[in-house]
Amino acid sequence: MFRIKVIKIIFITLLIFLLIAGKYIYEKMRFISSYTSPNKKYELVIKRTELISNLIPAMPGQGGLGDKFIIVILKYKGKEINRSQESLLYQNLEIKWDLKQNKVYYSRPYYFYLLE
Numbered sequence: 001m002f003r004i005k006v007i008k009i010i011f012i013t014l015l016i017f018l019l020i021a022g023k024y025i026y027e028k029m030r031f032i033s034s035y036t037s038p039n040k041k042y043e044l045v046i047k048r049t050e051l052i053s054n055l056i057p058a059m060p061g062q063g064g065l066g067d068k069f070i071i072v073i074l075k076y077k078g079k080e081i082n083r084s085q086e087s088l089l090y091q092n093l094e095i096k097w098d099l100k101q102n103k104v105y106y107s108r109p110y111y112f113y114l115l116e
Contacts, residue, residue, distance in 0.1 A: 029048075030047040030048045031045070031046075031047055032046040032047060032048060032070065032090065033045075033046050034046065035095045037097050037099070037104065037114075038097055038099065039099060041076060041077060041116070042074060042075065042076055042097075042104065042114060043074075043075045043078075044072060044073070044074055044075075044095060044104060044106060045072075045073040045075060046070050046071075046072060046073075046090070046093065047070060047071045047073065048068050048069070048070060048071075049068075049069040049070060049071055050069070068089065068090050069087055069088065069089060069090075070084075070088055070089070070090050070093065071083060071084055072084040072088065072093075072106045072110075074104065074112045076114075076115055081115065082112045082113075084106065084110065086107075086110055088106075088107055088110070092107050092108075093106060093107060094106070094107055094108060099114070102114040102115075102116065
């Protein structure tokens with residue numbers, strides 16, 4: 001009886017560890033790049049929206065990084081303050097920091113307001 005309980009505890013602990021490790025690996029694989037503002041207070045993090053499409057074979061001219069949908073995350077001093085809501089392709093990404101107007105453009109029509 002005692003041995004069965006120990007095996008259950010070890011199994012559950014191992015399962016929890018694998019779930020946490022899987023989540024960490026999944027998030028690392030979604031990461032594409034990050035851009036820091038000129039004043040070093042802000043950071044834009046670019047991530048893929050999904051990884052499943054990366055596993056599907058593609059024909060020539062398809063499947064490159066430019067054709068992937070992305071999420072743009074704005075961080076201020078390490079904390080997330082905004083996240084893109086639009087469907088945006090990586091090839092349309094254009095980062096432009098405008099600190100005078102407190103904006104960062106991540107595509108021509110899309111921008112975030114900065115806090116300072």
